Structure formats: C-alpha cells, structure tokens
Amino acid sequence: MSKPSLFGYLVEFEDVTTILNAAREVRDEGYTKWDTHTPFPIHGMDGAMGMKMSILPWLVFGGGFMGCTLAMLLQWWMNAYDYPYLVSGKPLWSIPAFIPVTFELTILFSAFGAFFGMLALNQLPELYHALFTSERFRRATSDRFFISIEAKDPRFDLEKTRAFLETLGGTAIETVEEDE
Amino acid sequence: MRIIDTSQENRSFSDLAPNVARNALFVSVFGILASLILTFMLGGGLERFFQSYLVNFGYFLSLTLGALFFVIIQHVVRASWSVVVRRVAEVLSSNFLLMAILFLPVIAGMDHLFHWLDPHAVDDEILAGKLGYLNRTFFILRWVLYFGIWAGLARFFYTNSVKQDETGDIKLTLRMEKFSPLSVILFAFSLTFASFDLLMSINPHWYSTIFGVYYFAGSVLGSFAMFALIFHYLHKKGRLLQSVTLEHFHDIGKLMFAFTVFWAYIGFSQYMLYWYGNIPEETVWFLHRQTGSWTPVTWFILFGHFVVPFLGLLSRIPKRRSALLRFIALYVLAVHWIDIYWIAMPEWFNNGVSFHLLDLTLFLAIGGLWISVAARRLGRASLVPSKDPRLSDSLAFENS
Structure with missing residues (x-):
C-alpha cells in the first residue's frame, strides 16, 4: 500500500463571527484553493472569501438567447420552408x-443554462471528495463551521500553513488525506 | 447579523415637505391656467380638454393603484425586505381622496368621452344590450364604490402603520396581515372594472377580458419606477441613507424588470388571440392602432415598453447604480404615459396621432397636485415604519 496523499487542512469553528473573520484572514493571506463549509448560508461570506461575481448570469443569458433563436429557426424551417403549411390564412x-413557442424555449434554455451551468461551475456531480473521510466534518451539516485549505494551493506549506491556521481561533485542526 | 446604526439617520421629510408641496402646487396651478387658456381662448375645445384629462387622470390613477397594490401584497406575503420602502408606498396610495376629487371633471365630461351616453345608442343593437351596465347612474355609483374601496384600503393600511410608529404594537401588523388577502380580492375586482369603465368603454363595442390585467401590469410597473425616483431623491436630500441601501434599490429594479416582462406577456396575450381569431368586431381596436400615424406609436410601445427596458434591466449593474436606475425609472414612467395615451386616444382619433398641448398641461395640472398632496403627507410621519417588527430584517437585507 502506498502512502496516502495529502488533501489539505481542515479547521473547525464554533460560530459565524469567528469563521467570517478567519475567512477574511485566509483571503488576505493570498490562498486560492480553499473553501468554507457551513450548515447554512452566511451573509457576507462571499465578500469575506473574496469571491468574484459568478459568470453564471452570462450562461443563463446565452441559454436564453440560444433558445429564442432556435425556436424561431425551428418554426420557420418547419412551417415556412421545409413543409409550407398554411394555417387559417396567416402568412407562412x-x-x-x-x-409562444419562442417564449417557452427561451425560458427552457435559460433554465438549462442556469441548471447545467451551476452544476458545471461547481464541478458537480462529484461522487467522491476527500473531506468526507473526516469524521469531524459530518457536523458541517448541523452545527459546525469549517475552512479547508488544499495542499494543491501554491502557498500551501505543511508547517507554515498549520501555524497560520492555528491563529484563526478555530477549535480543531486536522489533516485530511485522500482515500485510497 | 450585520448591525446597522441608524441612530444618526434623518428619517423625516417634514422640513422639505412644505417647499416641495408648494412648488408642485405652483406647477399644478400653472398647468390648470394653461389648460383653461388652451381650452377656452385658443380653441382647444371642451371635447379635447376632457380627452386629454382622461388620459392623465388614468395615468395618475394607475400610479396610485400600483402603490396600493404594493402595500397590500407586502402584508399578504409578510415580506420583510420591503419594510423600509413601504411607508412611501403607503403615502402614495393615500392619494385616492385626491383622485376621487379629480374624478369629478370626468363625470362632468362624460358626454364628450363615452358615446354609449349618446341618446341614439339604443338604436345600436350591440350597444342597446350593454346599456344596462353602461349608463350614467350605474357608472357614477360604481365609481363611488371603487373610490370607497381604494380610499378605505389605503387609509386602513396607512393609519395602522403610522399608529405603529408610536405604539410599536405587533397586533397592528397582525391585523393588517389578516385583512390583506381580502384586500387583494377587493383590489383586483375594483381595478378590473374601473379599467373597463374608464378606458375600455371609450369604445363600447369592443371588449377584452384581459384588459384589467393589462392596466394593472402597467400600473404596478409605473409605481415601482415612481418608488425608485422618490428614493433616489430622498437619498440626494440625505434622507434614509442607512435604511434604504443598494439592496433595496436592487429589489425595486428587479420588480420593475419582472413587471416589464409581465406587461409584455399580458399585452401579447391580448393581441395574439385577436390576431389569430381575426374577427372584425375584435380586431377593430387594433386596426385603429395600426392605421396611419398610430402605427409607429404601436411599434414604439412594443420596443420601447418591452424590449428596451427588458434589456436595460436584465443585468444587475443598472439595478445597483441608483443614478442609472433613476434614468430607467424616468424612461419607464414616460413610456407608461404613452401606453395610456395609446389605449385611449386612437378611439377618438382613428386617423392618426393628434397631439395637443393640453395633453401636457393637464399632465402638469394633475401631476402637480398629486405630488403636492403626497409630499405634504410624507412630511407628517417618519419615512420608514420605525417600529415595524420586521424592520431589523429589512435593514439587514442583502441580495446574496
């Protein structure tokens, strides 16, 4: 059996204020491959993590635009070009x-853009994640708050990162390893 | 939870109210005088006076109705984000007493406006069948009822909300929530029939069951634009700087966007069925609007009332820049006016647009009064419901 590779560090916090402040410090320290895990959405977390605006709105817009164009083309091709079909004396x-069809397809493709775009941006579905090997991490869905920093982060250093994380006011720090 | 310090905030309009009210009143008096001169001395004529009056009355009635709808719906859904913007809506909806007084000229001008009052209407087979509903007495009675409902509802929500500023009693909120669903039903019926009476019956041969919803959609859109303008103005005067944040502007912008789409949806639903059915008695209304110089106006309504604000409000950027939102709000208010103009005028001027200065002077006359009365009332109480139980939620509200 080879030695399991390191995923990164996991720090546990007990309340919202501490993790918000900790997130700001991690952000200011310049880490990029890290994340917060909380049982509920926390207002201001996006700012504390220094997250940029998502490009999702553009995907939705692109989807909607595509749906609109496709619907018009579809109906033109079917009704006026490939099989001209006269309905109640209206122009072909x-x-x-x-x-109506254009409207519906615009909505449908916008929704596709939002739904599949969200999945893609989050790299979902993801069937395995190293963090789930941690016993402690299970409380992320009930009453604990976590920050994880990945070993892949260019600023990650086994000693220094640990020392830094210890200053954040967390209640526990552990290393997480990839499951074999 | 974010702590918002509002102790230093200026939440009063009482110092500016007399000034604004007086200036608006001057504008109104100017509008009234100019309208009278145009009507009687420059040959505008009474008929044209009443036609322009009806358009502008319908416009400001729609803004008042939209404000009332906003107040009611916030209580129906127990919204918390909107608490800080609710007071302004309550004040605007309290303008119904003014609107009731402003309705008297419409009654006086009925004979010029509605040809179902023509004594020969009985000879018209279609009109004869409708005269049981469309007659002077019943018309006036209905409007007494509409104004009774609207002014009553507006007063109920305004007084309870202001009373809570002093007592802080949560029961007042519960009371308003309890009556809000009933209020919505009363509001929906009264608005629908009022729009039939005021605007649809100008052409009594034509009917559209969705007409009330169309008027409603424009009304609500217009009132949201009005809110955006008012809060931009209050910010500029240093009021509510902590309470009303970018987040609230963002939400007003979102609602403007939503009702732009809703208006288009309803407008198209009305158009498409008549276009598809292609029955002369139904299409005649659109024929008037596709004839002569009304055609470009119709195209402008399609693009200017839907496509432009749709694209303009789509992104979050304009909703979060209050100066940009103000520009869009002004634009929306202008297009909404053209929409009401387009609903009414082609029925009297089948052959093409006939703009008259009275359209503008009466806008100033009614609008000045409308703003004057609202400003005076706005000065009487705090600009936010200061003891509403959901106020702190509203202050801390964020669009994630």
Whole structure:
C-alpha cells in the first residue's frame, strides 16, 4: 500500500463571527484553493472569501438567447420552408403565432443554462471528495463551521500553513488525506 | 447579523415637505391656467380638454393603484425586505381622496368621452344590450364604490402603520396581515372594472377580458419606477441613507424588470388571440392602432415598453447604480404615459396621432397636485415604519 496523499487542512469553528473573520484572514493571506463549509448560508461570506461575481448570469443569458433563436429557426424551417403549411390564412412566416413557442424555449434554455451551468461551475456531480473521510466534518451539516485549505494551493506549506491556521481561533485542526 | 446604526439617520421629510408641496402646487396651478387658456381662448375645445384629462387622470390613477397594490401584497406575503420602502408606498396610495376629487371633471365630461351616453345608442343593437351596465347612474355609483374601496384600503393600511410608529404594537401588523388577502380580492375586482369603465368603454363595442390585467401590469410597473425616483431623491436630500441601501434599490429594479416582462406577456396575450381569431368586431381596436400615424406609436410601445427596458434591466449593474436606475425609472414612467395615451386616444382619433398641448398641461395640472398632496403627507410621519417588527430584517437585507 502506498502512502496516502495529502488533501489539505481542515479547521473547525464554533460560530459565524469567528469563521467570517478567519475567512477574511485566509483571503488576505493570498490562498486560492480553499473553501468554507457551513450548515447554512452566511451573509457576507462571499465578500469575506473574496469571491468574484459568478459568470453564471452570462450562461443563463446565452441559454436564453440560444433558445429564442432556435425556436424561431425551428418554426420557420418547419412551417415556412421545409413543409409550407398554411394555417387559417396567416402568412407562412407569421411571427405572432411563433411567439409562444419562442417564449417557452427561451425560458427552457435559460433554465438549462442556469441548471447545467451551476452544476458545471461547481464541478458537480462529484461522487467522491476527500473531506468526507473526516469524521469531524459530518457536523458541517448541523452545527459546525469549517475552512479547508488544499495542499494543491501554491502557498500551501505543511508547517507554515498549520501555524497560520492555528491563529484563526478555530477549535480543531486536522489533516485530511485522500482515500485510497 | 450585520448591525446597522441608524441612530444618526434623518428619517423625516417634514422640513422639505412644505417647499416641495408648494412648488408642485405652483406647477399644478400653472398647468390648470394653461389648460383653461388652451381650452377656452385658443380653441382647444371642451371635447379635447376632457380627452386629454382622461388620459392623465388614468395615468395618475394607475400610479396610485400600483402603490396600493404594493402595500397590500407586502402584508399578504409578510415580506420583510420591503419594510423600509413601504411607508412611501403607503403615502402614495393615500392619494385616492385626491383622485376621487379629480374624478369629478370626468363625470362632468362624460358626454364628450363615452358615446354609449349618446341618446341614439339604443338604436345600436350591440350597444342597446350593454346599456344596462353602461349608463350614467350605474357608472357614477360604481365609481363611488371603487373610490370607497381604494380610499378605505389605503387609509386602513396607512393609519395602522403610522399608529405603529408610536405604539410599536405587533397586533397592528397582525391585523393588517389578516385583512390583506381580502384586500387583494377587493383590489383586483375594483381595478378590473374601473379599467373597463374608464378606458375600455371609450369604445363600447369592443371588449377584452384581459384588459384589467393589462392596466394593472402597467400600473404596478409605473409605481415601482415612481418608488425608485422618490428614493433616489430622498437619498440626494440625505434622507434614509442607512435604511434604504443598494439592496433595496436592487429589489425595486428587479420588480420593475419582472413587471416589464409581465406587461409584455399580458399585452401579447391580448393581441395574439385577436390576431389569430381575426374577427372584425375584435380586431377593430387594433386596426385603429395600426392605421396611419398610430402605427409607429404601436411599434414604439412594443420596443420601447418591452424590449428596451427588458434589456436595460436584465443585468444587475443598472439595478445597483441608483443614478442609472433613476434614468430607467424616468424612461419607464414616460413610456407608461404613452401606453395610456395609446389605449385611449386612437378611439377618438382613428386617423392618426393628434397631439395637443393640453395633453401636457393637464399632465402638469394633475401631476402637480398629486405630488403636492403626497409630499405634504410624507412630511407628517417618519419615512420608514420605525417600529415595524420586521424592520431589523429589512435593514439587514442583502441580495446574496
């Protein structure tokens, strides 16, 4: 059996204020591959972590735009070009009749953009994550708050990072290893 | 939880209210005088006076109705984000007494406005069947009822909310929440029939069951734009700097966006069914608006009332820049006015747009009074419901 590789450090906190302040310090220290894990959303955490605006809105817009264009093309091709079909004396290419489908497909593709875009940006679905090997981490869904810093972070250093994390006011620090 | 210190905040409008009210009153008096001169001395004529009056009355009525709707719906859903912006809406919706007085000229001008009052209407088979509803007595009675409902609801929500500023009694909130669902029902029926009476019956042959919703959508959109303007103004005057944050502007912007889309949805729903059915008695209303110089106005409504504000409000950037939002709000208020103009005027001027200076002077006359009365009332109480149980939630509100 080879030696399990290191995933990173996990620090446990007991309340919102401490983890918010700790997150600000980790951010200011310049770490990039790290995350916070809390039982509920915390207002101001995005700012404390220095997170940039998500590009998700653009994906949604792109989806909506694509849905709108596709729907119009689809109906034009089917109704006016490939199989011209006269309905109640309206022009073959009659926009008012095509609006409902266009509207629906715009919504549908926007929703696709939001749903699949969110999954992709979060790299989901993810069936395995090293953090779940930690017994302590289970309380992240009930009453504990966590910060994890990955060993892949360019600033990560076994000694220095640990020393830094000890100053943050957490209640416990542990190393997390990848499951074999 | 973020702690917001509002102890130093200026939450009073009482020092500015007399000034604003007086200036607005001057504008109104100027508008009234100019309108009278245009009507009687420059040959505008009474008929044109009442037509322009109806458009502007319908416009400011819509803004008042939108404000009332906002107040009611906040209590229905027990919203907490909106507490700091609710007082302004309560004040605007209290303008119904003024609107009731301003309705008297409409009654006086009925014969110029509604041709179902024509004595020959009985000879018209279609009109004859509708005269049981469309007659002078019942019309006036209905409007007494509408104003009774609106002014009553506005007064109920305003007085209870102001009373809470002093007592801090949570029961007042519960009382308002208890009556809010009933209020929504009363509001929906009264607005629907009022829009039928005021604007749809200008062409009594034509009917649209969705017409009330169309008027409603524009009303709510207009009132949100009005809120954005008012809060921008209050900020500029150093009021509510801590209470009303970017987050609240953002939400008002989101609601403006939502009702832009809703308005388009309703407007298109109305259009498409008539277009598809293609029955002359139904399409005639749109025919008037697709004839002559009304055609570009119709195209402008489609793009200017939907496509432009839709794209303009889509991103979060304009919603979080209060100067930009103010610009969009002004634009939306202007387009909403054109929308009401477009609903009413083509029925009297089938052949094309006929703009008259009275359209503007009466806008100043009614708008000046509307703002004057609202400003005076705004000065009487705190600008936020200062003891509302959800105030702290509203102060700390953030769009994540």
